[in-house]
Amino acid sequence: MPLPHDFPEIDPDRCTGCGRCVAACHERCITLEVSGFRKYALLVRPQLCNGCGACLAACPVRALT
Template sequence: MNPARSIQIPVIDSTRCTGCGWCVPTCHLHLLSLQAQGWRKFSTLHDADRCVGCRKCEVRCPFGAITMAPAMTGA
């Protein structure tokens, strides 16, 4: 059994996200994708428990729509 660990995971501000998709290929674990909501697209994080907190998506976002926030994961 693994003890709980605190990591930073991406939080996507859908009001700032333009749906450009630049963040999607930066995730080597394929945890980000674009989702359509009406006529808009925006990035979505899937399976947050698998995120390692590398911050590549946050750095790559040209619009500042992705910030990192603490998340507790455990076994």
């Protein structure tokens, strides 16, 4: 049985919408959303997250914790 883990939290104010976390997530839990003229990452399927941390490592501005 897998151990429980925390899901990544995304700070939309820090996120630049580069999409690196989206590309790094093999489970496709994260997507880019558009608000006005700005893009930001959003965790859309936390139930699929396996806690691998690839999205955290991929973020150049440390918007994910």
